[in-house]
Amino acid sequence: MKLYEHIGKKLFFRYDIPIPYGKLAENAAEAAEAAADLGEVVIKAQVLSGKRGKAGAIAFAADPGEARREADRILQMNLGDAGVSKLLVEEKLNIEQEFYLAITVDGTTRRPIVLVSLDGGMDVEEVPEERMIRWTVDPYIGFQDYMVREICRRLGVGGELRKEFASLIPKLYRLFREVDAELIEINPLAVTQKGFIAADAKVTIDDDALYRHPQLPVIREKTVLELKAEELDLAYVELDGDIAIMANGAGITMATLDMVQHYGGAPANFLDFGGGADIEKTAQALELLLGTNPRVLLINIFGGITRCDVVAEAFARVKETRGIDLPVSFRLVGTNEAEGRAILQKVGIKSFTTMDEAVRHAVEMDRPS
Amino acid sequence: MAIYINQDTRVLVQGITGRQGSFHTGQMLAYGTKVIGGVSPGKGGQVVEGIPVFDTAFEAMEKEPADASILFIPAPYAKDAALEALDAGIRILVLITEHIPLHDAVEIMACAESRGATVVGPNTFGLVSSGLCKIGIMPNRYFIPGPVGVVSRSGTLCYEIVGHLTENRIGTTTVVGLGGDRVVGLHFIDVLKQFAKDDDTKAVMLVGEIGGSAEEEAAAFVSSSMRKPVVAYLAGRSAPPGKRMGHAGAIIERGRGTFDSKVKALQKAGVAVAEMPAEIPEMIGDLLSESS
Numbered sequence: 222m223k224l225y226e227h228i229g230k231k232l233f234f235r236y237d238i239p240i241p242y243g244k245l246a247e248n249a250a251e252a253a254e255a256a257a258d259l260g261e262v263v264i265k266a267q268v269l270s271g272k273r274g275k276a277g278a279i280a281f282a283a284d285p286g287e288a289r290r291e292a293d294r295i296l297q298m299n300l301g302d303a304g305v306s307k308l309l310v311e312e313k314l315n316i317e318q319e320f321y322l323a324i325t326v327d328g329t330t331r332r333p334i335v336l337v338s339l340d341g342g343m344d345v346e347e348v349p350e351e352r353m354i355r356w357t358v359d360p361y362i363g364f365q366d367y368m369v370r371e372i373c374r375r376l377g378v379g380g381e382l383r384k385e386f387a388s389l390i391p392k393l394y395r396l397f398r399e400v401d402a403e404l405i406e407i408n409p410l411a412v413t414q415k416g417f418i419a420a421d422a423k424v425t426i427d428d429d430a431l432y433r434h435p436q437l438p439v440i441r442e443k444t445v446l447e448l449k450a451e452e453l454d455l456a457y458v459e460l461d462g463d464i465a466i467m468a469n470g471a472g473i474t475m476a477t478l479d480m481v482q483h484y485g486g487a488p489a490n491f492l493d494f495g496g497g498a499d500i501e502k503t504a505q506a507l508e509l510l511l512g513t514n515p516r517v518l519l520i521n522i523f524g525g526i527t528r529c530d531v532v533a534e535a536f537a538r539v540k541e542t543r544g545i546d547l548p549v550s551f552r553l554v555g556t557n558e559a560e561g562r563a564i565l566q567k568v569g570i571k572s573f574t575t576m577d578e579a580v581r582h583a584v585e586m587d588r589p590s
Numbered sequence: 591m592a593i594y595i596n597q598d599t600r601v602l603v604q605g606i607t608g609r610q611g612s613f614h615t616g617q618m619l620a621y622g623t624k625v626i627g628g629v630s631p632g633k634g635g636q637v638v639e640g641i642p643v644f645d646t647a648f649e650a651m652e653k654e655p656a657d658a659s660i661l662f663i664p665a666p667y668a669k670d671a672a673l674e675a676l677d678a679g680i681r682i683l684v685l686i687t688e689h690i691p692l693h694d695a696v697e698i699m700a701c702a703e704s705r706g707a708t709v710v711g712p713n714t715f716g717l718v719s720s721g722l723c724k725i726g727i728m729p730n731r732y733f734i735p736g737p738v739g740v741v742s743r744s745g746t747l748c749y750e751i752v753g754h755l756t757e758n759r760i761g762t763t764t765v766v767g768l769g770g771d772r773v774v775g776l777h778f779i780d781v782l783k784q785f786a787k788d789d790d791t792k793a794v795m796l797v798g799e800i801g802g803s804a805e806e807e808a809a810a811f812v813s814s815s816m817r818k819p820v821v822a823y824l825a826g827r828s829a830p831p832g833k834r835m836g837h838a839g840a841i842i843e844r845g846r847g848t849f850d851s852k853v854k855a856l857q858k859a860g861v862a863v864a865e866m867p868a869e870i871p872e873m874i875g876d877l878l879s880e881s882s
Contacts, residue, residue, distance in 0.1 A: 326692055326693075326696060326772065326773060328772050328773055328774075328802045328803070328804070328839065329777075329802075329803060329804075329807070331695075331696060331699040331700075331773045331774075331775075332696060332699075332700065333696065345844065346844050346845055359700060360693075360696050360697055360700045361697075361700055361701075361704070398693060401691055401692065401693050403692060403772075427691055427692040427693065429665065429689040429690065429691045429692065429838075430691035430692065430693065430694075432666065433666075433691075456834075456835075456836035458830075458833045458834070458835065460830065468746070469746055470744060470745050470746025470747060470836075471744055471770055471799075471835060471836025471837040471840060472742070472743065472744020472745065472746060472747030472748070472770075472797070472799055472825045472836075472837070472840075473744065473746040473747040473750055473825075474835070474836060475744075475747075475799060475800075475825035475826045475828075475829060475835050475836070475840065476747050476750070476823075476825040476867065478828045478829070479825060479826065479827040479828050480866065481828070482827065482828040483827075483865065483866070488828060491829075491833075491835055491836065493836040496727075496745070496746070523746050523749055523750050523753070524729075525715075525727070525728060525729045525745070525746060525749055526727060554753075555729065555749075556729065575868065576750065576867065576868075577866065577868050
């Protein structure tokens with residue numbers, strides 16, 4: 222779960238990580254009021270999409286009048302799918318230099334990794350590899366002072382800057398561990414007369430650990446359907462095509478999408494309904510897909526824990542209760558295959574045994590000649 | 591021969607009294623696995639599928655020493671059970687559990703590393719040395735002995751591919767599921783190193799997907815030190831960036847972990863990359879007959 226900047230900064234404040242003075246505004250009047258208090262300000266749209274600067278969703282204002290105009294403009298913007306409902310109005314910092322600091326978990330070493338660069342402010346992928354220090358942390362050692370000394374030696378900085386890093390990184394690491402973060406990124410980390418200030422805050426919390434952080438606000442960046450799928454514990458991603466796809470397992474679902482594309486079709490979604498789903502859950506997954514009004518439905522089942530008869534039964538039930546009048550291509554093999562096939566036959570569906578046949582059939586039906 | 595586990599491997603089941611634990615204990619026994627005990631706190635003294643249940647992993651290790659343990663424990667309690675098993679001396683830990691918090695996985699891996707233990711998963715179907723020992727949840731009938739080592743990040747897709755091989759009478763030495771999470775105990779490269787040393791493994795099938803850099807690391811290993819033929823299949827060609835395709839690890843982030851970069855790295859290392867699962871038996875068959 223990604224956190225909005227202002228919520229990330231609230232966490233920073235709680236961990237004594239310096240942030241700019243600022244206020245949250247929901248309309249132009251509140252933004253102007255904040256500017257009257259703060260003087261010269263920067264106004265930042267509170268949205269999750271990364272490229273706010275390039276999109277024009279961050280603006281400077283010298284006085285309350287300008288703040289009002291800029292706030293008005295940004296509040297009417299549409300960024301990605303989301304509108305802008307909140308603005309963070311902050312004091313404009315006198316920035317001498319912009320650094321980069323992040324902590325994440327590195328899958329390769331299976332450990333937390335601290336990333337530091339003196340080239341901040343730009344996209345992280347634009348930072349040359351040799352200018353980025355990567356420090357892997359043993360979780361049982363934690364982040365220690367000597368690590369700052371070594372990181373600073375590699376960066377070639379000392380004196381005040383080293384003191385600032387020594388104060389900042391341990392706090393950030395503690396926050397990273399205590400909120401179960403996947404990523405904490407400060408870019409830019411502003412070097413000012415008053416020391417380091419986190420000019421931005423990008424915090425992503427591990428979804429699998431949210432249950433132990435009930436104090437965090439719930440932030441949704443998903444479509445209505447993706448949210449509904451989440452409630453049903455289905456892995457669902459909306460795509461642009463019109464062949465609805467349902468399979469059991471993330472890898473095979475991806476492979477099904479790939480094969481649809483290979484044969485010239487366009488997938489409408491990714492839907493992995495997992496292993497061992499019961500009739501009820503399978504039926505709900507089906508209904509969710511049908512609700513998207515696809516042109517063709519493709520179901521690919523390789524039964525292991527998932528039982529073919531259960532999937533077939535769910536399909537038959539949905540067909541009887543709500544009706545399924547679009548073309549269906551069904552692949553069904555594995556556990557209780559014969560029973561499943563018999564159930565499908567009763568509702569007039571012939572099933573395939575290979576993925577290849579089923580996908581080709583689905584793509585053909587999507588393009589009637 | 592096989593890698594990691596064989597006919598002598600003694601297996602403990604943590605969470606044996608649960609629905610999944612008891613069902614798969616039965617399945618593993620049917621496959622021929624030496625399941626020697628189970629752990630379920632508060633249920634010591636019970637018997638599941640003829641297997642004695644203990645209250646703690648330490649008690650189990652005292653009475654029925656095991657080499658490996660498989661966990662059927664809900665995510666919030668998985669870290670505790672995993673650390674218990676490692677602390678009690680388990681050498682191979684198989685984490686079936688999905689949705690284990692990332693920081694818990696980090697701690698489990700650090701502990702395993704300090705003990706010199708191997709962790710398979712989390713979010714894996716497990717591993718099987720065909721005909722000898724299965725520690726996992728995969729359907730028994732597809733795993734017949736033969737010359738191909740298989741390593742996969744995903745479950746059902748791996749069954750699909752092994753199913754194609756089995757239909758064409760190509761069996762497997764060991765099949766290892768790495769797991770779909772961002773942090774997992776084994777990477778392709780670890781398993782490839784084992785297959786490289788295993789005399790019975792004549793060819794390797796690698797089933798990867800978008801996200802992370804494990805396939806690229808595997809490619810580097812293949813090009814420098816692998817003398818056996820390797821075939822790869824990768825899922826996620828059609829996946830858009832920034833979207834998690836079911837697995838926590840299957841996501842293209844900041845331009846990294848793309849399908850194209852993986853295919854390019856593997857092909858450059860001399861790995862044959864299959865476009866469709868159905869092509870795989872023929873590709874492997876050809877490579878096997880070439881190398882023999």
